[in-house]
Amino acid sequence: ARRAALAASSGPGRTADGHGVQLLANVGSAKDLAGGLGDGVEGIGLFRTELLYLDRAEEPSFDEQVEAYRAVFEAMGSRKVVVRTLDAGADKPLPFITPDDEPNPALGVRGIRIAEKRPAVLRSQLKAIAEAARTTDADVWVMAPMISTPAEGARFAEECRAAGIATAGVMIEVPAAALRSAAMLRGVDFLSIGTNDLSQYTFAADRMCGELAELLDPWQPALLELIATCAAAGKAAGRSVGVCGEAASDPGLAVVLTGLGISSLSMSPRSVPAVRESLARYTLAECAEIAKAALAAEDAAAARSVLS
């Protein structure tokens, strides 16, 4: 029992019977790494690169980008770092690149859709990431935001390979991409589910709208069903499928996600200890039972009560 308690309070994430679940951190720049990530955090599951581009009239220079990425990679030693390419538009407008005349920016030209219109910005970013990766030991993975179709995912992976990046994946934030996750995995190496946007688009509910909190509840069975589809596709293809949205930081939901077959959870570093302790309370088989019951629940409240 003492050993179990110790395992629950430190080290990498695992269930009571030792099934590993990578616990990773969401960061915005090297500044977030100043105090260390805390014991047992196995790497960075979401490096949001928007910060580098904010409050500027032009994109940052190539050298500036290399320096910013290198600072994060160096701080992580040989650990995994999943870099997300520029996610501009909607809730993250950037003056030099975001169209400002869209009636509905959340459904407009954002994320990878901007990159397709301005390919030079994406190419320069991928080259800078590859250069920073080449000169450090970090295990660098790169993923694109707001991918909707397998063709978009495959095009992105090709761009990554052309730039010299070995591991290329996509974020699953659009329901269409979740439904086609098996086809998506034929063209990319991994999936990372962004539950903030996936909730927004599944429920047609603005993620910034507090009044719609009930629809945006990450325990909504419809959201869990899309996650289950992605996890099953990952299992069949032998690929990693992680969650990097807010849902990953909920200790109870972490048990459900693990039971659905999710292989990594990325969150704000301060959320890691509670998630680790929660996972250590259940065997993988128990997680799967709990996940099955949550999926079958009538609504979010009923799904949540499966654990209580």
Ligand code: PEP
């Ligand atoms: C998400 O959408 O869940 C996500 C992780 O990305 P962001 O919150 O930066 O849109």
Ligand code: MG
């Ligand atoms: Mg998002």
